[in-house]
Amino acid sequence: MKAIALSLAGALALATTLAAAADAPRYDPLQTFAPYSYPDPVNAYRVGDGKPGPLFWQNRADYAIEATLDPAHRLLTGHETITYTNHSPNALDVLWLQLDQNRYKPDARGAFTSEFPTEFTSGYHIASVEVEDGSGHRQPVKWVVSDTRMQLRLPEAVKAKGGGVRVQIAWSFTVPGEFGGRMDVNHSKNGDIFEIAQWYPRLCVYDDLRGWDTAPYLNSEFYLEYGDFDYKVTVPSDMIVAGSGELVNPQDVLTGTQIKRLDEARHSDRTVMIRTPAEVTEPSSRPRQGGTLTWHFRMQNTRDVAFGASRAFVWDAARINLPHGKTALAMSVYPVESAGDAAWGRATEYLKASTEYFSKEWFPYPWPVAINEAGTAGGMEYPGITFDAKRAKGKSLHMVIAHEIGHSWFPMIVGSNERRHAWMDEGFNTFVDVGEDDAFNHGEYAPKRDSEYAPKGGNPADEIAAVLADPDAPAPLNGADMTPEKYRHPISYFKGAFGLVLLREQILGPERFDDAFRKYIATWAYHHPSPSDFFRFMESESGEDLGWFWRGWYQHNWQFDMAVRKVEAIDGDWSQGAAVTVANLDRLVLPDTLRVTYDDGTTKDIRVPVETWQQHRDYVVRVAGSRRVVSASLDPTHALPEADRTNDTLRVK
Template sequence: MKKFLIPFGFLLFVVGKSNAQNTQNNPGSNHGNKFEQLGGILPTPNEYRTASGAPGPKYWQQRADYDIKCNLDESKLQLTGSETITYWNNSPDALTYLWLQLDENEHSSKNNANYQDGSGMPDTASSQQIGRMMSQNEPNKGGVNIIKLTDGLGAAMKYTINKTMMRVELPTPLKPGKQIVLKVDWNYYISNRIKEGGRGGYEYFPEDGNYLFTITQWYPRLCVYSDFQGWQNHQFTGRGEFALTFGNFKVQMTVPSDHVVGGTGECQNYQQVLSPAQFARWQKAQTTKEPIEVVTLDEAKKSEQDKTTKTKTWIFKADNVRDFAWGSSPKFVWDAMPAYVEGKKVMCMSYYGKEAYGLYRKFSTKAVAHTIKTYSKFTIPYPYPVAQSVEASNGMEYPMICFNYGRTEKDGTYSEAAKYGMLGVIIHEVGHNFFPMIVNSDERQWTWMDEGLNTFVEYLTEELYDNKFPSRRGPAFTITDYMKLPKDQLEPIMTNSENIVQFGPNAYSKPATGLNILRETIMGRELFDYAFKEYARRWAFKHPTPADFFRTMEDASAEDLDWFWRGWFFGTDACDIALDSVKGFKPEFITKSNGTAVVYKKLAGPQVNAFEDISKVRNRDDKNIQFLTDADTTLRDFYWKYDRGIEPYDTTNIAVPNNTTAATLTDDEKKAIAAENFYQLFFTNKGGLVMPIIIEWTYKDGTKEVERIPAQVWRKSETKLSKIFVKHKEVASIKLDPMRETADIDESNNSWPNVSAPSRFQVFKAAEQARGQSTGGNPMQAAEKKKGF
């Protein structure tokens, strides 16, 4: 999804509905709740989905194949299509009707889902905002027009359109093991994506008089029919994304002859649609070690000026995918290079206009290659023949193709925010090939199963791109501002996508952070990576549910994680473990039974994270890890040097006792104990979320030691706890969670002697700019001006 909760009820995995409740086994008690098994919260295992989290012996799923012909009329801004759908009923049920999605009705004034939110009048508003307010109830031409719907023999079929869904009523039930052919003719007017929003549409460039089209959610397509909920026919509101059925696609797109097209799958007729020189470059790109421009910048600039009425038809084929999307524009520069995943060649490609050339030419295709190789390491080998990134001032994913953002200043320079924003969105959207394009969860119901899991592996991939990558989602300390919000502003992760208020933190950041905590702090990398990889292997090209993920992670690791799922996924409690007090004891030896004892700057500083999280430290210490910017030094740009102090940070222009009975000890026993120091630490779980206790001991000789106590220490007392520690050295100070691993929301109560939290500096919000453009101070531009460029 674009790179960004259910009130507690019963979690019932039944047809059409899912809710979640963090049930309490022993309400009012300080134990017996947080560590109990999920039990009845998860669905009962069956022959389709086992208790281990694996598909059952009778697991099934449907299939839909598409043969589509379409025409892009640039003068009318209209797309016309004709498709043949072959649908296989692999379920044990006889189906009397089929449900299809008409997602483009999102833009219809008549047939949209009509899910409304409250609103208020802002103090200031742009003319675009006012225009949207004025037009929101006006009739428009948006939405899909169904011209004709027949069966394979041409007989008309009855259908009903309900907002963004279409029910096709079958003349006779479609029995198990049988198939049906549908033929649909349709058209719609393409929306202005920049002004109206949405994932697909056009962007108009008035200075050049041309368009960039992203054609997505564009054809009537089958909903998922599954064993755990029947038809997934929830309305498309613009947020919850797309549960879709796997199948094979053949798509023919007729577009203006000056356009370049990139789409899901492999083009079948490059030799017919490319010039001889371009086709020769495409062949050369099959074996290159650096990205080659198949369509050059000069050719793209020339095409931008061409105004033609001629057309070309591009033919694409894609097998075993759940969707199809494409981009078309005269603006596109197109470069390509191969990457290899377990010996299999994958063509990595990028499409971008001159506005993004300075960033995308250097970084995009190599970032695509890095992403599919890294995700393959943590999940399954990338199975498709191509992976593509398209710059479209957007952020959205589809099989084998995604739309991203990242444009330079007119002089070709860019800010560090623009660079890392572009790299982050490319990694995120390309990564969606794995979640949910391959591991195909229900995005409309459980956003976290694709966005959260994908954001987590995005974080791992960013960390392996460059050890200085300023990852914002993944390190535990970055989620604390969200988790300390009042409870009435929070929802559990286990919440339907339409009901989430804080969408980015809830569906992206919190799940990703939770998985990173599991990997680094609770399970360890080896156990976690094995179990996570097993989940991807089990559910590749299938439809998993949350229970399948939870159960697989435990089944493959022998770790009881129900307490973690309860707290992190089903609850809204935060981690706030306080070190209330410390008592120190030295033993006394007696012969009788008795007790024992802001500055604001014009130029942006390096975007290196102020705190190096534990993943960065471990990755740097791991001799088996080589970062991409070390392996490929061509990726070391101005900001690579800037972050390391090689390019200097220009400050000249910156103004910015325990009673027990005992027998007398022997001299040897006294000697063994005399040198020891005993400490009793008292903790309070103020936040309610149980977490491991991580203690950093600093001794009076200056040395340090980190001690880790598993979360299960809270199982018999979930609110208050004390624990005794014996140390060979005398302790000078104690600090909880020194590497900020547990997302503790209040670090002021983590130290002894108490150390006050550092004061905050003021932050201001910069003026908004178009998505993906260079923002903030631009040290690269300033440095080049000093050089006289």
Template sequence: MKLKVVMLSLSVFAYTGFTAQNIQNNPGSNHGNKFEQLGTILPTPNIYRTASGAPGHGYWQNRADYNITAYLDEDKKNLKGSETITYYNNSPDELDYIWLQLDENEHSNIRNAGYGASSVLPSSTTDQQLKATELPVKDNGYGVNLEKVTDASGNPLKYIVNKTMMRIDLPKVLKKGEKLVFTIDWNYNISNRIKMGGRGGYENFPEDGNDLFTMTQWYPRMCVYSDFQGWQNHQFTGRGEFALVFGDFKVSMNVPADHIVGGTGECKNYDQVLTSDQLSRYRKAESANEPIEIVTLDEAKKAEKNHSKQRKTWVFEANNVRDFAWTSSRKFVWDGMQVTIPENNNKVMAMSFYPKESYGLYRKFSTKAVAHTIKTYSEFTIPYPYPVAQSVEASNGMEYPMICFNFGRTEKDGTYSEGTKNGMIGVIIHEVGHNFFPMIINSDERQWAWMDEGLNTFTEYLTEEKWDNKFPSKRGPAWTIVDYMKLPKDQLEPIMSNSENIVQYGPNAYSKPATGLNILRETIMGRELFDKAFKTYAKRWAFKHPEPADLFRTMEDASGEDLDWFWRGWFYGTDPVDIAIDKVTVATPDLETAKAASEKKYQVESPLVNSFEDISKIRNREDKNITFYVDKDKDLQDFYYRYDRGQEKIDTHKEYITKTEASTPLDAKDKEKFKNLTAYQIDFTNKGGLIMPIILEFTFEDGSKSYDKSSAQIWRLNEQKVSKTYYFDKKLVSIQLDPMKETADIDTSNNFWSSTGSNSGTSKFQLFKQKQEAGSVRGGASGKVNPMQASGKKS
């Protein structure tokens, strides 16, 4: 969903599944935390979900097929429906009850989820907004009215409604491999979406007296029963979106005869509901490479003036989808064209529905943006598999299989701002893109908003970039997340948080995960490796129910990159990136001074045998069946054999003098070679806490530049401070850290060093001619004289 209002404050939502806790085994250390593996956090692999991130050989998911009839009463703003659901239990479990979602109850003031928000006195208000508080609360008339719930034979089924969830108790256990057929009849009053908010409802146009209906979450829908959670029956609060089951749909919508209907899937009776001219245009659009108006602007304007009392029934079918949504209005202009997806040669009808208020924008851009989106997403994920992709202008932003609702209206004179144009294109790309995340790669939006919105926003960014190189993307580039990452910790929560508990919903669910994936692609993994791994994830989990661990594990499994440090920091933590250049020490070689011979005093190494006898050694000596090899072979009894047994007497307290040879000075040729060499030691501090690669731009006196990048692993032995030393044969003027702003560093004021700045030190280092012969290590590994040297013996 493309959110325009993202600041909400909600009460705490308890969740006992996947934890967002950033566990650390060594929190008091300067290393060993940020690179700790996620094994203690991720769920244990099993036959359903493997350690590689792929579905296991025991993976299963249940299924629900729907046959629905609906009657839209435009005058009364009421929808009446009847549905027959065939539910297949593919799980290994026996089910004695099932759960369904009654999302329309969220519009009810007495049957909603009850996730209240705090309220304060307004500084100002209007007479329309001000009314006396009613206690007890009176029913506002919205929400689902259940008329009948029966089995296939017409027998009543027992059920209970818990706010936005409905439990049906089964007369007998539904075993593995069995199916359940049942029917629900219901109705509800359709809310004014503009006044009451929400994803579905109607919008009234006072100037011409017409309505535009967006029918979403409009029928009782099966909850997901899964291997990782059981029933996903968390209440619908209006924010956390949906967890849904795949199945086939057949839907019949009875609407006013002058309405045009668009819906999930393909219409099966255009020949009955369209005029002959409209049907002819539709047939032409099926093979057109430019959008053709199927319902023209003139026809839409004419329909607005005459409210038909007749009715028509539109029939749609959709296979292997997780949901069904539709729209209905006499205001619609409708255009379409064919799009071919190269990867699977799928012929797709790209279409748009829009009122005259949007004509100046939607006629030019909408359908082509639909076509561009499904083709580009197909490149980065899987080939688009469905026969239809549709964009509907409805002054909002929300997604469903094969259909989505977007904004984008012109001024009354037909003009529009650049912001409106780009916002419209962006929301169309975003909502059409949701066909892939989560409509096909079917994550649990109710729990993990980022797996839906974040992954889709990232792919939206890739698609916007391929739409126009100058497109002003607001989410995806690293620099766009900086203001959010700067916020105080009490205003932040990890990406791995339940949807209902996020304060800054837009940045947390959309921007930060999208930015993180872009940093992975551009800065950490590289495009080729990332794209292969991301496509692997999409392919593995298409038409299945992935969880976060499935993404994390797949990206590592398919790339050969250990990314646990990145998931831990970016998804489980709230630390920002702030890497600082603390100091640059500039050193030049001393080419004239050779090192003279010197003497040092060392003590002798003590014997390496234990100062006590351990139990194993004692028992081995006492065992008459054991003969020690060095006792049998006298050739093995060297100096240290005797020394360890006290047979060689060395004064370990005496100081022995060792001499080091003088170094060889550089000759004239070498001095010329190194005369311009300068060394630069750059000291970095990790001030923010979130590790990232160190990316440097060097600018030299002659105006030339060079670049270097150290991977994030440079921090593995010290997560707080590291140093890098470079040797250049020309003078540095400046060093710029993260020159392209690709790591989301929140403070760029400490990312720069200048040779004229104050954070510099100077020194010299001695440079000698390296001897070619291999010399012995004086003083031994311990830094002391070895006993053999002290004794003067060699055996």
């Protein structure tokens, strides 16, 4: 019996020890508030306040492209002239280009990383590569292709600080079919729809962070230089082409009626039909029958262009009203199957409203045209044009249009590196498009809480807490291509957006956040900010040391768990006030709200700042008052990603 008693005592002691260990704080102030090491150092190119420095430079790539689409054979053939300007302090003896179409070859690296089915092609066929000297003389260049990159070994290095070179490339490729990717050809009853993107060899970025940034195209998106584009697309005469930028030869490719309707749309807040559903099958809706027509577009200060082409397009347009009295043109092209006010008949309305909202709130839309194109690429963005799902309707259509055109700001205007830092475009864009959804048509489709913002629906703070609790979830600073598909949306989109929500609503407040974020966009427009630039900029402009937040939210996937431990009267007398002991149990810290409730039902809120935890794991908050406290609660509005809400409230017996 004695031995059994000792065993029971030992078991009870062990159980008590395990329970205490389970409830023991994992929080270490020296870890959370250690000096933060930014991923990139300060230097003369990028300075301590997160802005371009006195020696900042950025190279430039201007393109002149002529391409011909053979829809019968799904063949795109082209020739391009790239005028490359080297503003760097280094002479460049090679150039690197992206060959994204090689991603669809069976032996491509991306074929072994994607969870999506892919229709394989033979990738690019490079017919010739030549460079021009100052007198216009051309000579062949030796090139080496490695997966989705091509290195050009120049006969003479491009001089530093303003030197230039002109490269001529002839190429062709077969357009991939429907595969759930970023471009395709898909069927409609009046003809195939071609969504053409990543279609010409594009210069890789050479910058002060890595030199040549040659991350292969696996599945993550893009990092491109800015420049001016002049491009021509030749197609059969019965096809309509919708392309990034402005159509500069409407008289050659449109009917007189269509030109007149476009002019009407430029002055109309209501959608104007340029080509009606009934006109799609009418030969008179094209300026001539047989042969081909060449569509000529120009776009300035952009990092890319894309286009859609089909004989099946219905086409409508309306004016976009921009700040300072400026305007642009919103346009949508879609098959007749997608027409109607329940579906794409409102697409231009959605595009117009979202572009106006983002322009007013954050930064004016800079290009003359914004286009929705309906197909199966599903939801994909390029400068001035988005590829959206042709079967989408109502709320889902509005959501995808607002999100994809929102990418005009991140990363088309603020040119972050999507291939490495997806949270800087997907997360930032999700943050701003949630606001647009709330604002559209007096909240017609609000709130946006069930897809991009909170994947499972419900309270966003509780949803992100579930992501933080997953031990396998990577941190946002994890490389985009290293983030498994399971976590791509929860981390890059959802956590990236919710980080800005916390900054705005809980840490800085709207007044300081909005001003700093607008200045960040304006400062880095048409440039390439890094995560360090964003972190430093927001700190400097807001006046806060935020290293603890960058570390906990972006560098790690730390959890947040605060608890109320004890509530008692000061010196045993409620008339002297209450002493509430709160504790920080996990590694993430955030400012919190403590709410005490008195016996008459009244409440008092006390803000508990993050500085509370610089030297403490638990802290006694003294709350002035003269009535008996019946309960104390943390985060009463459930705005924070609490790991365990059961310890947030303590009722006084």
